[in-house]
Amino acid sequence: MRIASKMALSAVMLMLVSCSQEQATQPQAPSAGVDVGYVTLKPQAVARQAELSGRVVAVATAEIRPQVDGIVRRIVFKEGSQVAEGDALFELNDAKFKAAYAAAEAAMKKTEATLAGAQATFNRSEALAKTNAVSAQTLDDARSTLLQAQADEEAAKAALQTAQINLDNTIVRAPITGIIGISAVSVGSLVTENQTDAMATIRQFDPIHVDLVDSSANLMRIRDEVEAGRLGREEGIPASVTLTLDNGKAYAEKGEVSLADMVVSHTTGTVSIRAHFANPNRILIPGMFVRASVDLGTMPSAFLVPQRALTRGDDGEATIYVVSTDSKAEQRVVTTSGSVGNYWIVVDGVEADDKLIVDGFQKISNGKLVKAVEAAIDDDGVVEQAISTNAGEREVAE
Template sequence: MLLLALVGACQPSGPSGPPPAGKAEVGTITLQPTSVPRTMELPGRIIALATAEIRPQVNGIVRKIAFKEGRVVKAGDVLYELEDAKFKAAYAAAAAAVKKAEAATAGAQTAFDRYSKLGESNAVAAQTVDDSRSTLLQAEASEEAARADLETARINLENATIRAPIDGLIGVSSVSVGALVTENQTAALATIRQIDPINVDLVDSSANLLRIREDVDSGRLGQDLGKPPAVRLTLENGKAYAETGVVSLAEPVVSETTGTFTLRATFPNSQRILLPGMFVQASVDLGTLNNAFLVPQRAVTRGDDGVATIYVVSAANKAETKRITTAGTSGNNWIVTDGASPGDRLIVDGFQKVSAGADVVPVEATIDEDGVVDQDLKAESGK
């Protein structure tokens, strides 16, 4: 009997006993509104800030390639030199034609001046004066045409030296020394791409755009309208890109085929880590979502209609369901903007064994960063 008394004294009693019959024990956390950074995760592709395809403006043989492939070039740098002997000859001929036209104009001007004075004293017929005026006008027109030909010859001579139109990184040359190139040919001789800074095109659905605008209009989403949204990138190897970019353009048109719109972000790229054609994952900072609730993903269920619901414990310790509206995720939590209330005791563990209206025994619980529930069974098991 003494032994039985000692064993009975060692057994736990009071609050740590089993829950009342017919009542399920559930783990709960208390919901409180908070401000949550609102981000938008979007796929993206790297594109050059500017691209220039180099093509010749005149026909000729490549005499010299003056750049190194894969290097940075500056606007105005010489890229190709073509054989220019015929262009020099054409320029010289055009210059001579201008001098000849100038001499003809000077002679016609002298004759017109002389006949004009003689015409004033009726020493020559008026027809002679008119003919001299016509000759002068023709000579002036011929001179202008000769000057235009000289300008064309000068442009052709300059185009025999092909220069970089923009700063950037030049690629591989498609021709070698001795190759024949033609005016405005289809194939580019080389391509220059500006990659510092560099652009990233992001794609999102129009439905998501409407949700974001609704959050802004309702005041839930606090945003500095004078500052463009910041953007951060995750590279194809899973590592974060060190530099932060900003949204520089929003395409004001939704695609008729895909129902998406395009955002363009600009990033510094001095180390040339980002290259045109790369795929990335972007996180766009939209501001702060005010008066939102962080609900663990494990506590949210969805019905056949896709509507998200949660279980909460009522004041009478009964399980109740609530329909909620989510606006993305934050870590292991859903960001809930509607349906939850401050002070709700959210069931995060054991809701699988209860139904709406069932009596429950709430037990305060905590959830770590990995979503694992840790319950303090001594806290409320006797309630």
């Protein structure tokens, strides 16, 4: 019995070993590959815009200060109203300036009389000197007196002109056209010549400026793209600008970039850019913060790569995965030029009709065999096409 049992056990073991060898010799079925979703890349015209923060600045600002000392006798303007260049704003007590003008005018008349007498004396002495009726010394004295009288008249004219200027300055006028603010003085206030505090401030609101801030590196990159012709814009043509206000509404008027400051900030490394806007309804107020969208131009042939499909290494190098001709995941290094919405703008490293992998990244690596399924991406960058897992289940990418 024992011998029979041992023989049966040996037969079973031989059968198991034989089956194992047969299985080992059978060829393995090839892997079907990892399921991935892809989109086909197509070159397209891409409008480039730069989103910058900015602050509204008046085109011109004039702080009103008196040019003479005096008591404010009258305030002529209405606070917050439009004033024109040359309009009267304040009237100062002018009594002493009228008296000074009268004195200067009298002195002027006195010098005119003296000059007339000196001129007559010189003419008479000059005529007599021709007949030797007077000495040469007398003629020289008459000439010296005449020159002194002429100098006195010029000094008197200057004094009279100064007195007239001071009298005119008792009426403080607007140096520019614009909106005048709150008066810092009242009737009866004493003001002094060129005082530190302004009596009022005038600002020009229409047109108006918006000062934007951008990094110097970005400004140089944009300039290089313009010079290379990648933005479809000729150098020297101003870029248009649109604004978004604090309340989220778009400003109706379009502006244009008027200048870029040629100085880089030592602390922030930024450059100031000034845009020019019409402001007929005075919606833009100096000091207001806004968001600006600067139209840089249109790239005639670029590729839009969903942000989810592009990664960057520690060195900042941008990479993507595409499906190769032999159905493998191929990693590529690409060059980006900014972004638009949920897409990176890629200008180098891809070609038309490349199959960009947009889903299934967790299971792939460079050279990995893949099973590609065409996918669709909505405007928010969400993959709408579901793909299957290796276990045969369905999953939807988000």
